[in-house]
Amino acid sequence: MVETGHFALVLAFALALVQTVVPLFGARTGNHKMMAVGAPAALTGFALTALSFVALATAYAGSDFSVESVWENSHSLQPLIYKITGTWGNHEGSMLLWVLILTFFGALVAVFGGNLPATLRANVLAVQGAIGATFLLFILTTSNPFVRLNPAPIEGRDLNPILQDLGLAIHPPLLYLGYVGFSICFSFSVAALIEGRIDASWARWVRPWTLVAWMFLTGGIAMGSYWAYYELGWGGFWFWDPVENASFMPWLAGTALLHSAIVMEKRSALKIWTLLLAILTFSLSLLGTFLVRSGVLTSVHAFATDPTRGVFILCILTLFIGGSLALFALRASRLTAGGLFHPISREGALVLNNLFLTTATATVLVGTLYPLVVEALSADKISVGAPFFNLTFGPLMVPLLVVVPFGPLLAWKRGDIFAVAQRLMAAFAAALLAVLVTALFIDGASVLAALGVGLAFWLICGAFTDLAVKSGFGTVAPATVLRRFAGLPRSVFGTALAHLGLGLTTLGIVGTLCFGTEKILSMHAGDTVELSGHTLRFEGLYPAQGPNYSEDRGRFALLGADGSIAGEITSAKRSYPVRQMTTTESGISTIGFSQLYLSLGDEASDGSVVVRLWWKPLVTLIWGGGLVMMAGAAMSLLDRRLRVGAPSSRKPAGAVPSASPP
Amino acid sequence: MSQRVTLASLVLLLALLFAGAAQAVKPDEVLADPALEARARALSEGLRCMVCQNQSIDESDADLARDLRILVRQRLVAGDTDQQVMDYVVSRYGEFVLLKPRFNLRNALLWGTPVLLLLVGGTFILLAARSRRSTATAALTSDEKAALDAILRRD
Numbered sequence: 001m002v003e004t005g006h007f008a009l010v011l012a013f014a015l016a017l018v019q020t021v022v023p024l025f026g027a028r029t030g031n032h033k034m035m036a037v038g039a040p041a042a043l044t045g046f047a048l049t050a051l052s053f054v055a056l057a058t059a060y061a062g063s064d065f066s067v068e069s070v071w072e073n074s075h076s077l078q079p080l081i082y083k084i085t086g087t088w089g090n091h092e093g094s095m096l097l098w099v100l101i102l103t104f105f106g107a108l109v110a111v112f113g114g115n116l117p118a119t120l121r122a123n124v125l126a127v128q129g130a131i132g133a134t135f136l137l138f139i140l141t142t143s144n145p146f147v148r149l150n151p152a153p154i155e156g157r158d159l160n161p162i163l164q165d166l167g168l169a170i171h172p173p174l175l176y177l178g179y180v181g182f183s184i185c186f187s188f189s190v191a192a193l194i195e196g197r198i199d200a201s202w203a204r205w206v207r208p209w210t211l212v213a214w215m216f217l218t219g220g221i222a223m224g225s226y227w228a229y230y231e232l233g234w235g236g237f238w239f240w241d242p243v244e245n246a247s248f249m250p251w252l253a254g255t256a257l258l259h260s261a262i263v264m265e266k267r268s269a270l271k272i273w274t275l276l277l278a279i280l281t282f283s284l285s286l287l288g289t290f291l292v293r294s295g296v297l298t299s300v301h302a303f304a305t306d307p308t309r310g311v312f313i314l315c316i317l318t319l320f321i322g323g324s325l326a327l328f329a330l331r332a333s334r335l336t337a338g339g340l341f342h343p344i345s346r347e348g349a350l351v352l353n354n355l356f357l358t359t360a361t362a363t364v365l366v367g368t369l370y371p372l373v374v375e376a377l378s379a380d381k382i383s384v385g386a387p388f389f390n391l392t393f394g395p396l397m398v399p400l401l402v403v404v405p406f407g408p409l410l411a412w413k414r415g416d417i418f419a420v421a422q423r424l425m426a427a428f429a430a431a432l433l434a435v436l437v438t439a440l441f442i443d444g445a446s447v448l449a450a451l452g453v454g455l456a457f458w459l460i461c462g463a464f465t466d467l468a469v470k471s472g473f474g475t476v477a478p479a480t481v482l483r484r485f486a487g488l489p490r491s492v493f494g495t496a497l498a499h500l501g502l503g504l505t506t507l508g509i510v511g512t513l514c515f516g517t518e519k520i521l522s523m524h525a526g527d528t529v530e531l532s533g534h535t536l537r538f539e540g541l542y543p544a545q546g547p548n549y550s551e552d553r554g555r556f557a558l559l560g561a562d563g564s565i566a567g568e569i570t571s572a573k574r575s576y577p578v579r580q581m582t583t584t585e586s587g588i589s590t591i592g593f594s595q596l597y598l599s600l601g602d603e604a605s606d607g608s609v610v611v612r613l614w615w616k617p618l619v620t621l622i623w624g625g626g627l628v629m630m631a632g633a634a635m636s637l638l639d640r641r642l643r644v645g646a647p648s649s650r651k652p653a654g655a656v657p658s659a660s661p662p
Numbered sequence: 663m664s665q666r667v668t669l670a671s672l673v674l675l676l677a678l679l680f681a682g683a684a685q686a687v688k689p690d691e692v693l694a695d696p697a698l699e700a701r702a703r704a705l706s707e708g709l710r711c712m713v714c715q716n717q718s719i720d721e722s723d724a725d726l727a728r729d730l731r732i733l734v735r736q737r738l739v740a741g742d743t744d745q746q747v748m749d750y751v752v753s754r755y756g757e758f759v760l761l762k763p764r765f766n767l768r769n770a771l772l773w774g775t776p777v778l779l780l781l782v783g784g785t786f787i788l789l790a791a792r793s794r795r796s797t798a799t800a801a802l803t804s805d806e807k808a809a810l811d812a813i814l815r816r817d
Binding site: 234239241242343351355356358359360362363366367370374378380381382383384385386387388391392395396 | 707708710716718721756757758759760761762763768769771772773775776779780783784787791
C-alpha cells in the first residue's frame with residue numbers, strides 16, 4: 001500500500017506536468033482537443049493524490065513503523081484518532097495534505113467549469129497544474145513521506161504531545177482549505193493576464209471562490225486560536241507569533257479581495273486592483289507556507305524544521321510570486337478600467353476598506369519579516385513582538401471598524417452620507433448607551449475599555465440596522481417589512497452576519513483584555529479561592545493513567561452561592577514518557593459567554609500546588625464571532641445569483657464530456 | 663496600557679493578600695512596594711525571554727527569564743526610571759531583548775510602513791478619482807455635443 005501511494009504520487013506529478021503544458025499550448029494555438037486535456041488531467045491528478053494520501057493515512061492508522069515518517073511521528077499506544085490525525089501532524093504529511101487540497105480545488109474547477117470560456121478554463125487548469133507540479137516535486141525530492149526504514153523499528157517515537165488533540169483534526173485541514181482555496185483566485189488572475197482580458201465570467205467566478213477560501217480560512221484561524229488558548233495553558237488567544245501572522249496575512253488580504261470583488265462584480269470597477277489582490281493573497285499563502293515549513297522562524301509552531309527545504313520553497317516563491325507579478329506588470333495596462341463612482345458611495349467605502357486592510361496586511365508582513373531582514377543585512381538581532389503589533393495594527397483597525405456600518409447602507413455610484421448617518425442614529429444611540437453603562441456601572445472600566453465596548457455595539461447594531469433598513473422597517477407596514485425581510489437576497493444576510501460576527505469578536509476581545517481578572521496562588525486540598533464572584537474549592541490531586549501518558553489531575557469544585565457544588569473543573573499535568581514532555585491540560589468552565597480558566601502549576605514539597613486562575617469575560621465571543629462570520633460567508637454562497645445566471649458560453653456538448661456541470 | 667498596569671497591580675495586591683504568589687513571577691521576587699512591583703511587571707511584558715520562542719519574561723518559567731526579572735527589580739529598587747532600566751537591560755543583552763523595537767533610523771521602515779502606506783495609498787486613490795472625473799467630463803467630442811444639443815432643442 002505504501003509503495004502504491006508513492007507510485008501514485010509520482011504519477012500525479014507527471015500528470016500535473018501534462019495538465020500544465022498541454023492545455024496552455026492548446027489555448028495559445030486554439031486547439032480544442034488539447035485544451036480539453038486539462039479537465040480529465042485535473043480529475044485524475046486529484047484521484048491519484050487522494051490515493052497517495054489514503055495510503056499514508058493507512059500506514060499511520062496501522063502504525064507501520066517501517067515508514068520513516070510514521071516512525072518519527074506516531075506510537076502504537078496512541079488513540080486511533082491521533083494516529084490518523086498524525087498523518088498531517090508533521091512536515092511531510094502536511095505538505096501532502098496541502099497538495100491534496102490543491103488538486104481537490106483543481107478538480108472542482110474541472111467539474112463546475114463547464115460554463116467557462118474554453119481558453120479561460122484551459123489556462124486556469126494549466127496554472128493550477130503548474131502549482132501542483134512544483135509542490136509535488138518538492139514533496140518527492142525533499143519531503144517524501146513514503147521513505148522506508150530497513151530494518152523496521154519495533155516502536156515509534158510518538159507524536160508531539162501538544163498535537164495530540166482534536167484541534168489537529170480540524171485546524172490544519174480548515175486552514176489549508178483556506179490557504180489553498182485562494183490558489184483558484186490566483187489561477188484565474190494569471191489566466192486572465194495570459195489572455196490579456198477580463199470578461200464577465202471571470203468576475204462571476206472569482207467571488208464565490210474567494211468566499212469559499214475566506215470562509216475556511218476564518219474557521220481555521222478561529223479554531224487555531226481556540227486550540228492555542230486551551231492547549232498551551234497560558235490563557236492567551238492571540239500571540240502575534242510569526243506562524244499566526246503567516247495565516248493572518250492571507251486572511252486580511254483575502255478580506256480585502258472579498259470586498260473589492262463585490263465592486264468588480266456589481267459595478268465592473270476596480271478590475272485591475274482585484275486581480276492584483278488575488279495574486280497577492282495567494283502569494284501571502286505561499287509565503288505563509290514558506291515561513292512555517294522552511295524553519296526560517298523560531299516559534300512555538302516550529303515543530304518541523306529543515307533549512308535545505310527552505311531554499312526549494314524560496315525558489316517556488318520566486319517563480320510564482322515573481323512570475324505572476326512580472327506578468328501583471330506586462331499585461332495590466334491592456335485591461336480596461338471599469339465604471340466611475342463618486343468618493344461617497346458604496347464603491348468608495350469599499351475602496352477605503354481596501355486601503356486600511358492592505359495597509360494592515362503590509363504592517364503585519366513588515367513586522368514579521370523585519371527581524372529576518374535586519375539579521376541578514378547587519379548580523380544584529382531585533383525582536384518584533386506583541387507591543388509593536390498592538391501599537392500599529394490596533395490603530396489601523398479602529399477607523400476601519402468605525403466605518404463598517406456605513407458601507408452596506410451607502411448607495412452604489414453616489415451615496416448620501418447624511419441620510420445613512422440618520423438611519424444609523426439608533427445604532428449610534430445604542431453604542432453610546434453601551435459606553436455610558438460600561439463607564440458608570442462596571443468597576444475599574446477605563447475610558448478606552450468603555451469606548452471599545454461601544455465600538456463592538458456599534459458594529460453589532462449596525463449589522464441589524466442594515467437588515468432593518470433594507471426590509472423597510474419604519475417606512476412601510478409591518479407585514480410588508482416581514483415579506484421584504486424574507487425576500488432579501490441571501491448575500492445581504494451574508495454581509496450582515498459577517499459584520500455581526502466582526503462585532504461579536506470585537507466584543508469578546510475587549511471583554512477579555514479589559515475586564516479579565518487573574519489570580520496566582522498556591523493551594524492545599526480543601527482551600528477555596530474567589531475570583532470575580534466565582535468560588536472554587538481545591539479537592540486534591542489524583543493520579544491517572546492515559547493510553548500513552550500519565551497525569552496528575554487537580555480537581556476543583558465550583559461552589560454555588562449557598563456553598564453547594566455547582567460544577568467541577570479539572571486541570572492536569574500530563575507527562576508523555578516517549579518524548580519525555582509534560583503538558584498542562586487547562587481546566588475550563590463556561591459560564592454564559594465567559595469562562596473560568598484554570599491551569600495547574602508545580603507541586604511544592606509541602607503538598608501545595610501552584611494554581612493559575614483567570615476569569616475571562618465574554619471570551620467565547622472571540623471564536624463565536626468567527627463562526628458567525630463563517631455562517632455569513634456560507635449564506636452569501638447560497639445566493640441565487642452565484643448559482644444561476646453565470647454567463648453561458650458553453651462549448652458544444654461532447655467537447656468536454658467529463659466536465660459538464662451537474 | 664494603563665489599564666493593564668492597574669490590572670497587574672490589582673492582581674499583585676490580591677496575590678500579596680493571599681500570599682504564596684507564584685507563576686512566572688515567583689513570590690520571592692515580588693517587591694514590597696506595590697507601585698514598584700507594578701512597574702516591574704509592566705516592564706517585564708516588553709522584554710523578551712532570550713531562550714524562549716516567543717514569550718516575554720513575564721510569562722516565562724525559564725531560569726534566564728527569572729534572572730532578568732530580578733535584574734529589573736534590582737534596578738527599580740536602586741531608583742532607576744523605567745527608561746534607565748530598559749537602557750541598562752539593552753546594554754547588557756542587546757536590542758534583541760526588546761519586544762517593541764526602538765524608534766531609530768534602522769527601524770524607520772518598520773514603524774513607518776503603516777503611516778507611509780496610508781498616505782501613499784490615500785493620495786493615489788484621491789488622484790485617481792480626480793483624474794477619472796476630469797476625463798469623464800471631457801469625454802464628449804464636438805460632434806457628440808452637437809448631437810446632444812440637437813436632441814435637447816427638440817424637446
